[in-house]
Amino acid sequence: MFLDAEGEILAQPPSRSVASFEATLEKVERWRALSAKAGKGDRKAAAEAFLAELALGRLGLEEARARMKELSLTKEQRQQAETWLVDVEVADAMQKARRDQDAMRKAQERFFELQAEGKVPPEDGNPVNAYYFWSGVAAIASERGQDDLAKKAQNRAQAALKRLQG
Secondary structure (H helix, E strand, O other): OEEOOOOOEEEOOOOOOHHHHHHHHHHHHHHHHHHHHHHOOOHHHHHHHHHHHHHOOOOOHHHHHHHHHHOOOOHHHHHHHHHHHHHHHHHHHHHHHOOOHHHHHHHHHHHHHHHHOOOOOOOOOOHHHHHHHHHHHHHHHHHOOOHHHHHHHHHHHHHHHHHHOO
């Protein structure tokens, strides 16, 4: 876990491996450098800092959507942000669904819908979120008799687990 001088959590590595720690450190350093430039009025840096903050999982879904509207993002940056929003949406849904089976079912159905729309978590996103996303897609696809999709989703969930394990 990375903390600032006041004890605020800046980011948490998705796994306990050295590689995960180092990758998260690089993301934190990049975000802080871009945020400093943005604080001096650099609009390009502000957009990049927003993307870096999304990649760190520091923003909730509503906050991220609101900030997206405020920023001048290029088409490419908007596409990146939309991809990261899937990761954020998965994290938010799973936070709400921890011990609530109805919320879990709704989350799985939402993940299935997102996948059908071509919206999936980023390859370099949080592997925990990717695992939950693809496991949910697999569950719904299996129930609906979409065996090819269920198998593909199970394979993606397993790949996310392997990334998580380092």
